[in-house]
Amino acid sequence: xxxxxxxxxxxxxxxxxxxxxxxxxxxxxxxxxxxxxxxxxxxxxxxxxxxxxxxxxxxxxxxxxxxxxxxxxxxxxxxxxxxxxxxxxxxxxxxxxxxxxxxxxxxxxxxxxxxxxxxxxxxxxxxxxxxxxxxxxxxxxxxxxxxxxxxxxxxxxxxxxxxxxxxxxxxxxxxxxxxxxxxxxxxxxxxxxxxxxxxxxxxxxxxxxxxxxxxxxxxxxxxxxxxxxxxxxxxxxxxxxxxxxxxxxxxxxxxxxxxxxxxxxxxxxxxxxxxxxxxxxxxxxxxxxxxxxxxxxxxxxxxxxxxxxxxxxxxxxxxxxxxxxxxxxxxxxxxxxxxxxxxxxxxxxxxxxxxxxxxxxxxxxxxxxxxxxxxxxxxxxxxxxxxxxxxxxxxxxxxxxxxxxxxxxxxxxxxxxxxxxxxxxxxxxxxxxxxxxxxxxxxxxxxxxxxxxxxxxxxxxxxxxxxxxxxxxxxxxxxxxxxxxxxxxxxxxxxxxxxxxxxxxxxxxxxxxxxxxxxxxxxxxxxxxxxxxxxxxxxxxxxxxxxxxxxxx
Numbered sequence: 001x002x003x004x005x006x007x008x009x010x011x012x013x014x015x016x017x018x019x020x021x022x023x024x025x026x027x028x029x030x031x032x033x034x035x036x037x038x039x040x041x042x043x044x045x046x047x048x049x050x051x052x053x054x055x056x057x058x059x060x061x062x063x064x065x066x067x068x069x070x071x072x073x074x075x076x077x078x079x080x081x082x083x084x085x086x087x088x089x090x091x092x093x094x095x096x097x098x099x100x101x102x103x104x105x106x107x108x109x110x111x112x113x114x115x116x117x118x119x120x121x122x123x124x125x126x127x128x129x130x131x132x133x134x135x136x137x138x139x140x141x142x143x144x145x146x147x148x149x150x151x152x153x154x155x156x157x158x159x160x161x162x163x164x165x166x167x168x169x170x171x172x173x174x175x176x177x178x179x180x181x182x183x184x185x186x187x188x189x190x191x192x193x194x195x196x197x198x199x200x201x202x203x204x205x206x207x208x209x210x211x212x213x214x215x216x217x218x219x220x221x222x223x224x225x226x227x228x229x230x231x232x233x234x235x236x237x238x239x240x241x242x243x244x245x246x247x248x249x250x251x252x253x254x255x256x257x258x259x260x261x262x263x264x265x266x267x268x269x270x271x272x273x274x275x276x277x278x279x280x281x282x283x284x285x286x287x288x289x290x291x292x293x294x295x296x297x298x299x300x301x302x303x304x305x306x307x308x309x310x311x312x313x314x315x316x317x318x319x320x321x322x323x324x325x326x327x328x329x330x331x332x333x334x335x336x337x338x339x340x341x342x343x344x345x346x347x348x349x350x351x352x353x354x355x356x357x358x359x360x361x362x363x364x365x366x367x368x369x370x371x372x373x374x375x376x377x378x379x380x381x382x383x384x385x386x387x388x389x390x391x392x393x394x395x396x397x398x399x400x401x402x403x404x405x406x407x408x409x410x411x412x413x414x415x416x417x418x419x420x421x422x423x424x425x426x427x428x429x430x431x432x433x434x435x436x437x438x439x440x441x442x443x444x445x446x447x448x449x450x451x452x453x454x455x456x457x458x459x460x461x462x463x464x465x466x467x468x469x470x471x472x473x474x475x476x477x478x479x480x481x482x483x484x485x486x487x488x489x490x491x492x493x494x495x496x497x498x499x500x501x502x503x504x505x506x507x508x509x510x511x512x513x514x515x516x517x518x519x520x521x522x523x524x525x526x527x528x529x530x531x532x533x534x535x536x537x538x539x540x541x542x543x544x545x546x547x548x549x550x551x552x553x
Contacts, residue, residue: 002453004065004066006063008062010041011062022483028501028503042125068092107120125453146393147366200305203321234282396409414437459488491548532544532545
């Protein structure tokens with residue numbers, strides 16, 4: 001609820017400090033005293049754009065602060081937490097508008113954009129009158145009110161959860177299908193490449209050795225010639241092997257004389273043995289080499305094939321098996337994608353079927369309760385002095401599909417006189433009529449979740465007498481559920497308030513200034529008497545005022 005309002009240098013207000021109470025607060029004052037300044041100040045606190053013209057003449061800036069108690073309002077506390085704004089059970093909106101036209105907005109001491117203030121403002125206050133803040137004029141509020149009245153808010157939350165899941169599955173499915181369609185040709189190419197590599201019967205052993213094997217086979221004649229020449233030299237009687245054997249024998253004799261030569265002699269003997277091993281190996285090697293032109297041709301053909309694969313995949317021959325495994329992984333990903341498509345299709349169908357069942361249940365509840373609400377509001381409008389008027393909560397079928405909040409939208413239609421067509425609530429011309437329609441809706445749907453503070457701006461325009469008393473009674477009835485602030489010019493309405501505020505305009509040295517004061521019990525009687533009797537307050541008017549206040553208590 002609104003607890004305090006502070007205004008400095010706003011238009012005709014120099015300085016104003018107000019405290020508000022629970023229940024119903026009546027706001028009265030002479031015509032032209034500036035009663036609307038309260039609405040204007042709150043509007044700026046709630047995020048309405050303002051320019052330099054609203055700053056009091058001669059001042060550098062206007063400043064408005066509104067303090068709300070939000071301990072019991074989980075919805076508002078949740079919003080503040082999501083925005084990272086601490087509340088401690090209290091919400092303070094502060095707005096500063098400079099003479100240069102610039103403005104700043106703050107929530108609980110933190111600077112925020114006006115859009116954030118406006119969003120929060122919708123949760124804090126609902127203003128009923130000819131102004132842009134009235135929530136009932138907004139279609140999203142109208143359907144929420146019908147759903148609250150039908151006690152299906154939980155079902156709506158479940159439905160919107162299904163819609164979110166459906167839309168997420170649809171978006172993911174669409175994205176997946178788009179990617180798959182764009183990669184379809186690529187998939188076929190990759191599958192063809194895998195088939196090529198599979199048909200090639202690759203083994204890592206072959207890939208590691210084929211190049212060297214081909215090199216040996218294609219050069220077998222040269223190898224035989226070169227290795228044979230080396231063998232001939234090694235085995236020649238004057239060749240190195242024979243010389244090593246002879247030298248080893250001689251050094252052995254010398255080492256018998258001087259044992260210092262034994263180690264060197266051992267090296268020479270070892271060298272001779274190694275030369276013999278070379279002869280044995282080269283002999284064996286020559287015996288193993290064969291000249292097979294067909295095998296060489298086959299190796300060349302195979303190597304050409306493998307080189308072709310290597311060029312195609314931009315890798316070495318020895319890496320072809322790794323490339324094949326990578327292609328298998330890609331194809332596996334494709335298959336996972338196909339599996340995911342099927343899963344998403346199943347999910348989408350599941351959510352859609354669940355949506356249809358729940359949406360039909362919600363539609364049936366809306367049809368019954370919107371008809372009931374329409375009759376009750378129409379009846380309340382008659383009581384509030386609007387004969388021949390009618391209210392209708394009209395359900396309109398939405399475009400076929402899965403939609404947030406169900407398969408229909410809600411429009412509040414009104415006619416204020418016989419013979420007129422029903423038209424949207426926002427097109428009702430008279431501010432007083434609009435306020436009374438809003439009051440009728442509010443009273444009938446008092447258990448619905450409005451903002452905690454409702455402001456009615458001159459709801460009693462165009463009425464008097466018994467109807468005015470009914471309006472006052474309805475406002476007080478509504479104040480059992482919400483904090484109600486009513487700006488009125490009728491004594492019958494003002495007398496129902498738990499709190500009474502009087503707006504006055506006084507002349508000062510620097511111009512006119514508007515002030516607001518909370519009235520005591522005696523002052524309240526005088527104010528109601530003034531409204532009843534005019535400037536001169538008679539004893540008769542005073543007694544009538546006291547009786548009226550006592551009767552309304």
